[in-house]
Amino acid sequence: MAIITELPKDAEEGVRELLWELPIKNGPRYAIHLRARHEIPQLTLPISEVDFGTVVVGQRSKRYLRLINDKHVPVEWSFRVPTTKFGVPLPPWEVPFGITPTFGMLEPGQDSIVEVSFTPNAAGAFAEKLALRIKDNRQSAVIALRGSGSALEVNITPTSFCHLGPVLPYQQDPPCRQELTLENPTDHPIEIYSVEFDSAYVTEEEMLREYDGYDEHSIAEMPLREVGSSSWPRLVESVEKARAKSARAAQ
Incomplete structure (x- = not known):
């Protein structure tokens, strides 16, 4: 024999009791004391x-x-x-x-x-x-x-454009130059490089295109790098292994 107790979800927590008289045909009556504790599932958050x-x-x-x-x-x-x-x-x-x-x-x-x-x-x-x-x-x-x-940002002076003035073809002396002032107004260190001439940037971009560790949203989570440090070891190791495997397969 199974005894089931059911309560609505909005019922208050606590103990429910019932005195159930069990009749027996041609026999005595037995009193059964039923008790159930109703608890609502709940999460405790030490920090909310x-x-x-x-x-x-x-x-x-x-x-x-x-x-x-x-x-x-x-x-x-x-x-x-x-x-x-x-x-x-x-x-x-x-x-x-x-x-x-x-x-x-x-x-x-x-x-x-x-x-x-x-x-x-x-x-x-x-x-x-x-x-x-x-x-x-x-x-x-x-x-x-x-x-x-x-957001990382850099203030550049002059802000509009640099006017270098006229210069003859292949003229080296005097050189034609214009100074720029870069200012970091943020509280974070900023690394600045030229995307056209920085060989380390070009190499890293090639490795990022070859990297296969992206998730379904084309995102790869990497640890923060110190300003001026080299590329991520995980990235370099993964790409070098993939390149070595491709080289062996091509032989």
């Missing part, structure tokens, strides 16, 4: 607010949060990825805040770590509340996220 501070546009900052299930019932949660009006998920460059993974389940007493990220796509302040939907619970667990995007 995250401030990413200032992040350069195009870079990504990550934080890690703990989700705890201190209830006596399993908790199944999910995050709805932002979509267009047609239900298509927005590309990552249009979504400044994200969470990984986007769903999970915790048994009673379990906890797990999730990653929340901030990738500003423009300069300015960003704020959003990420709602983690919980099965069999009308209330979501909410994480408040905020951060600021800072």
